[in-house]
Amino acid sequence: MSLFGRQSKRDLHSLAAPYALDALEPHERARFEKHLRTCDRCTAEVRALSEDAVRLAWSTAAPAPLAMRDRVLAAVRNTPQEASPLGAAPPRPHHLPAHVWGTEPPPPRRRAPRMRPLFAPLATATAAAALVVASLFAVQATRTQDQLDTARAQSREIANILAAPDARATNERDARGRGIGVIASAKEGRAIVTLSGLGDLPSGRVHQLWLMRPDVQPRSLGLFQGDTPLVTSGMNDDATSLAVTVEPNGGSAQPTSQPIAQLALKSVGFGE
Amino acid sequence: MEADELLVRVAGGDQKAFEELYGLVSGPVFGLVRRVVRDPAQSEEVAQEVLLELWRSAGRFDPGRGSALSWILTLAHRRAVDRVRSARAATEREQREGMRAHHPAFDQVAEEVEAGLEREWVRHCLERLTSLQRQSVTLAYYDGYTYREVAEQLSLPLGTVKTRMRDGLTRLRECLGGVA
Numbered sequence: 001m002s003l004f005g006r007q008s009k010r011d012l013h014s015l016a017a018p019y020a021l022d023a024l025e026p027h028e029r030a031r032f033e034k035h036l037r038t039c040d041r042c043t044a045e046v047r048a049l050s051e052d053a054v055r056l057a058w059s060t061a062a063p064a065p066l067a068m069r070d071r072v073l074a075a076v077r078n079t080p081q082e083a084s085p086l087g088a089a090p091p092r093p094h095h096l097p098a099h100v101w102g103t104e105p106p107p108p109r110r111r112a113p114r115m116r117p118l119f120a121p122l123a124t125a126t127a128a129a130a131l132v133v134a135s136l137f138a139v140q141a142t143r144t145q146d147q148l149d150t151a152r153a154q155s156r157e158i159a160n161i162l163a164a165p166d167a168r169a170t171n172e173r174d175a176r177g178r179g180i181g182v183i184a185s186a187k188e189g190r191a192i193v194t195l196s197g198l199g200d201l202p203s204g205r206v207h208q209l210w211l212m213r214p215d216v217q218p219r220s221l222g223l224f225q226g227d228t229p230l231v232t233s234g235m236n237d238d239a240t241s242l243a244v245t246v247e248p249n250g251g252s253a254q255p256t257s258q259p260i261a262q263l264a265l266k267s268v269g270f271g272e
Numbered sequence: 273m274e275a276d277e278l279l280v281r282v283a284g285g286d287q288k289a290f291e292e293l294y295g296l297v298s299g300p301v302f303g304l305v306r307r308v309v310r311d312p313a314q315s316e317e318v319a320q321e322v323l324l325e326l327w328r329s330a331g332r333f334d335p336g337r338g339s340a341l342s343w344i345l346t347l348a349h350r351r352a353v354d355r356v357r358s359a360r361a362a363t364e365r366e367q368r369e370g371m372r373a374h375h376p377a378f379d380q381v382a383e384e385v386e387a388g389l390e391r392e393w394v395r396h397c398l399e400r401l402t403s404l405q406r407q408s409v410t411l412a413y414y415d416g417y418t419y420r421e422v423a424e425q426l427s428l429p430l431g432t433v434k435t436r437m438r439d440g441l442t443r444l445r446e447c448l449g450g451v452a
């Protein structure tokens with residue numbers, strides 16, 4: 001910042017990160033947004049950094065108060081939308097007119113609200129947020145008590161992996177939306193593996209997880225039970241990838257079909 | 273249906289699509305707003321405004337510039353930060369006038385929901401940052417301070433804070449993983 005409160009071009013370039021974090025004062029924000037229209041470098045940087053910043057948001061998700069849903073949906077029915085973005089959009093009022101929220105009781109529900117698993121949104125979000133843990137997290141809400149007990153037993157193991165100093169995450173999703181994610185500690189040879197978007201299995205079939213290493217037969221790391229994450233240990237540090245196949249109940253000694261999902265392990269510290 | 277497609281339908285005035293979108297994003301929006309604003313009543317108010325704004329301004333969403341979820345959470349964060357700053361300014365005014373601030377001090381967000389693993393993983397990755405990177409990022413993103421205020425709080429030059437913010441976010445990206 002110069003003496004006269006005017007910022008040089010060079011200073012403006014450096015505002016991408018504070019902008020992505022919403023850490024600019026209003027006048028700076030306005031100036032920087034003007035700058036963005038002509039600066040490709042900052043535009044690209046802001047886009048990447050904003051995606052990073054948004055990742056911080058995912059860990060804060062919390063169920064919204066139930067009454068809020070009725071209020072918002074009622075307001076939507078009574079609120080016109082802005083004109084097409086092609087025309088100049090009218091400025092947004094800072095506060096919505098008081099009548100929008102009203103004090104009237106919400107209209108009676110025509111049908112029971114669909115019960116969504118509490119954090120199911122995050123499962124969908126992985127496409128954008130690409131967080132392995134989001135899917136880990138999503139499945140928990142839909143479990144039965146039995147599964148929850150298993151999950152609790154697992155959760156200690158999971159916590160241990162998360163706490164490993166070298167724990168890292170990666171995931172992969174193919175064009176058909178089939179995904180596999182892992183959080184792994186290469187040093188400890190342990191990992192949490194999640195699947196998503198694989199669809200329902202025919203009865204009598206399971207998803208089996210395999211560890212792939214150079215010049216060695218695939219080794220089974222276990223069978224998935226529904227959408228529960230698989231916690232595995234004893235992974236060799238020269239492992240190159242994980243693969244998932246569909247196998248008959250009880251699993252197979254060696255894969256009997258083509259992998260339906262695969263994930264390279266280099267980015268989480270294996271094979272180095 | 274994913275948020276991107278829903279948002280496009282919402283822009284066309286589809287109320288059913290909005291209901292579905294609400295199911296997807298109300299939790300993340302509310303949670304984020306509450307993390308920043310803290311006061312439960314105000315958080316609810318801001319979250320409502322954000323969700324209604326989605327309805328009103330869905331046409332502004334440009335799929336070419338990023339994902340719908342990122343657009344939505346960016347919007348929610350912006351509104352939350354605006355609110356917490358004006359509340360702070362009001363508190364300071366009251367204190368200057370010798371009045372007792374009537375905003376209850378929530379040093380911990382009430383009724384924490386077990387965001388469990390998700391939260392743990394972000395925390396894990398935040399811990400991998402240097403202390404200055406972490407504080408620069410979280411004071412701005414979670415507490416809504418401007419980078420000037422962050423610089424003041426950490427007694428750092430402005431340029432250093434900007435750099436720490438950028439490096440912190442970049443490193444966080446590497447740790448969180450999933451970047452194809």
Ligand SMILES: [Zn+2]
Nearest residue numbers: 012013039042
């Ligand atoms: Zn620039």
